Amino acid sequence: MLRPQDSSTRETKRLDGIWSFQLDGDSAGREAGWFRETLPAAREMAVPASFNDLTADAAVRDYVGDIWYQRTARVPRGWAGQRIVLHFESATHRATVWVGDHEVVSHEGGYTPFEADITEYVTPGEPVRITALVNNTLSFQSIPPGVIEDGPAGQKQVYWHDFFNFAGIHRSVWLAATPQARVEDITVVTGFEGDTGSVEYAVQAVDADGLEVVVALRDAAGREVAAGRGAVGTLAVADVHLWAPGHGYLYDLEVQLVDDSDTVLDSYRQSVGVRTVEVRGTDFLINGDPFYFKGFGMHEDHSTIGKAHSPAHVIQDFELLEWVGANSFRTSHYPYSEDVLDYADRHGIVVIDETAAVGLNMGLGGGIFGGQGYTTFSPDTINDASREVHAQAIRELIARDRNHPSVVLWSIANEPESDTEGAEDYFRPLFDLARAADPTRPVGFVNVMLAPHGTCRVSQFADVIMLNRYYGWYVNTGDLAGAEVAWTEELSGWASEGKPIIITEYGADTLAGNHSLTPAPWSEEYQVDYLDMNHRVFDACDAVVGEQVWNFADFATTSGIMRVDGNKKGVFTRDRKPKAAAFALRRRWRKDA
Numbered sequence: 313m314l315r316p317q318d319s320s321t322r323e324t325k326r327l328d329g330i331w332s333f334q335l336d337g338d339s340a341g342r343e344a345g346w347f348r349e350t351l352p353a354a355r356e357m358a359v360p361a362s363f364n365d366l367t368a369d370a371a372v373r374d375y376v377g378d379i380w381y382q383r384t385a386r387v388p389r390g391w392a393g394q395r396i397v398l399h400f401e402s403a404t405h406r407a408t409v410w411v412g413d414h415e416v417v418s419h420e421g422g423y424t425p426f427e428a429d430i431t432e433y434v435t436p437g438e439p440v441r442i443t444a445l446v447n448n449t450l451s452f453q454s455i456p457p458g459v460i461e462d463g464p465a466g467q468k469q470v471y472w473h474d475f476f477n478f479a480g481i482h483r484s485v486w487l488a489a490t491p492q493a494r495v496e497d498i499t500v501v502t503g504f505e506g507d508t509g510s511v512e513y514a515v516q517a518v519d520a521d522g523l524e525v526v527v528a529l530r531d532a533a534g535r536e537v538a539a540g541r542g543a544v545g546t547l548a549v550a551d552v553h554l555w556a557p558g559h560g561y562l563y564d565l566e567v568q569l570v571d572d573s574d575t576v577l578d579s580y581r582q583s584v585g586v587r588t589v590e591v592r593g594t595d596f597l598i599n600g601d602p603f604y605f606k607g608f609g610m611h612e613d614h615s616t617i618g619k620a621h622s623p624a625h626v627i628q629d630f631e632l633l634e635w636v637g638a639n640s641f642r643t644s645h646y647p648y649s650e651d652v653l654d655y656a657d658r659h660g661i662v663v664i665d666e667t668a669a670v671g672l673n674m675g676l677g678g679g680i681f682g683g684q685g686y687t688t689f690s691p692d693t694i695n696d697a698s699r700e701v702h703a704q705a706i707r708e709l710i711a712r713d714r715n716h717p718s719v720v721l722w723s724i725a726n727e728p729e730s731d732t733e734g735a736e737d738y739f740r741p742l743f744d745l746a747r748a749a750d751p752t753r754p755v756g757f758v759n760v761m762l763a764p765h766g767t768c769r770v771s772q773f774a775d776v777i778m779l780n781r782y783y784g785w786y787v788n789t790g791d792l793a794g795a796e797v798a799w800t801e802e803l804s805g806w807a808s809e810g811k812p813i814i815i816t817e818y819g820a821d822t823l824a825g826n827h828s829l830t831p832a833p834w835s836e837e838y839q840v841d842y843l844d845m846n847h848r849v850f851d852a853c854d855a856v857v858g859e860q861v862w863n864f865a866d867f868a869t870t871s872g873i874m875r876v877d878g879n880k881k882g883v884f885t886r887d888r889k890p891k892a893a894a895f896a897l898r899r900r901w902r903k904d905a
């Protein structure tokens with residue numbers, strides 16, 4: 313699936329704005345056929361947005377179940393004779409969509425795109441009713457998982473991840489016109505030898521009998537630097553200009569379908585960054601050079617809009633990343649908007665790209681994030697069916713993001729249970745699947761403190777060790793000297809594995825404006841001291857190839873006695889004001905500043 317695009321043969325129309333919206337707590341709407349007419353008791357809702365924080369109503373904020381979105385849209389009259397597609401960049405966590413009275417697509421998973429060919433249900437120039445039944449319930453068979461438990465006052469959604477279960481239509485919805493004969497998918501793999509780059513491409517075309525694929529690669533100035541014919545091929549790029557961290561140089565690959573008189577029937581443009589990624593010993597190499605990750609685990613999270621994509625917020629976040637001297641981030645804990653990856657491509661920011669498999673760990677219950685008392689991997693909890701949903705999430709992530717040069721590493725889960733036989737059995741095939749889907753990038757998962765070195769049975773499958781550790785926060789709280797000793801010792805164990813280690817989370821909750829002369833947890837000074845201690849530990853360990861602070865900014869979570877208006881481990885507040893730690897990191901990461 314390719315993202316909708318305007319080209320010489322394609323057109324798009326975004327359906328963002330105000331939609332009709334109705335909660336359906338009894339799940340009555342499907343049976344009653346709400347898609348057949350105007351929603352019976354609709355209010356207005358913004359798209360893209362999480363619906364949760366847009367009303368002054370706790371019942372909406374905490375709502376779990378079926379959610380209806382509807383609008384009419386006029387199909388552009390110039391689209392007659394074209395193939396017409398309805399494309400959702402995401403709907404959290406699942407959706408079924410009708411066009412007029414016709415059910416056209418269902419999709420599971422809240423952070424990857426889906427689309428339907430709706431040509432036969434629409435008439436160019438005429439309006440059409442579009443209805444989406446979104447559902448945000450989490451179960452043991454969803455990614456991320458959750459469970460509905462009986463509480464004293466009725467049913468309640470429980471989940472084991474530490475961010476608020478924002479839901480709705482978080483990204484753009486598109487109508488798109490393509491030719492019938494079309495480019496359906498493109499894969500590029502890049503490399504270089506001396507000054508000559510290579511762009512291996514594979515094009516999947518549909519309804520293209522008798523047509524030929526023609527490709528042209530242009531540099532950033534628009535000059536053609538290579539060309540080819542055929543659905544697969546390798547282009548040689550003389551005097552190649554590499555994509556590199558901090559240097560987001562992109563070529564443009566135009567893929568055309570042409571007939572025998574060279575008439576162009578379809579055209580699609582794919583940006584290409586020529587670079588290589590390799591793990592060698594304990595080094596993480598980009599273009600053959602050792603790379604050290606400096607940055608953050610982030611969240612798509614803002615007040616009002618929740619998890620919605622917003623270009624203004626993306627620009628602001630990337631400006632702050634640059635200001636602080638970050639060169640990378642992890643899309644914790646789900647695939648981000650494609651616009652975010654495009655931005656990272658253009659600016660040379662390195663991305664660890666993660667699935668939404670977070671909270672597959674009943675050991676983390678502990679009263680912090682929710683319930684307890686389940687076995688993580690069992691026929692009644694996270695089981696074979698869950699693994700198939702997880703597998704599909706990995707396939708969809710890789711299918712969507714494999715052409716982004718910024719993405720250098722797949723993270724197939726965050727902090728799952730990993731010290732049991734059940735975990736080993738669950739993850740082995742998922743690693744195989746990720747490698748088969750993308751043989752060009754390393755694959756890893758993020759290890760939790762509950763499975764320290766020597767006990768983890770899943771890291772054997774990973775190319776890179778990714779560790780989340782909170783010495784000095786959740787353990788050795790307030791005791792940075794003790795934390796330093798314990799952390800150094802555990803890390804030296806991991807270093808003996810001979811793989812590169814990225815510290816994907818380390819952080820301390822910090823209430824902006826709270827100060828202390830002595831190292832007191834929750835103060836801005838403690839966060840600075842805590843980071844300094846961690847940096848001493850990392851700097852003493854050669855196998856550490858990266859540090860990503862948890863978190864870039866404060867973010868919303870479910871309520872709990874460990875969270876005060878959300879998680880406060882941000883180096884910036886939720887509205888992106890710097891804490892003292894932001895300046896401290898800037899001093900470490902930007903020697904020039």
Ligand code: BDP
Pocket residue numbers: 473474475645726727780817862879881
């Ligand atoms: C880790 C999780 C992350 C949490 C963080 C924390 O990976 O999602 O927000 O710890 O507790 O367990 O702040």
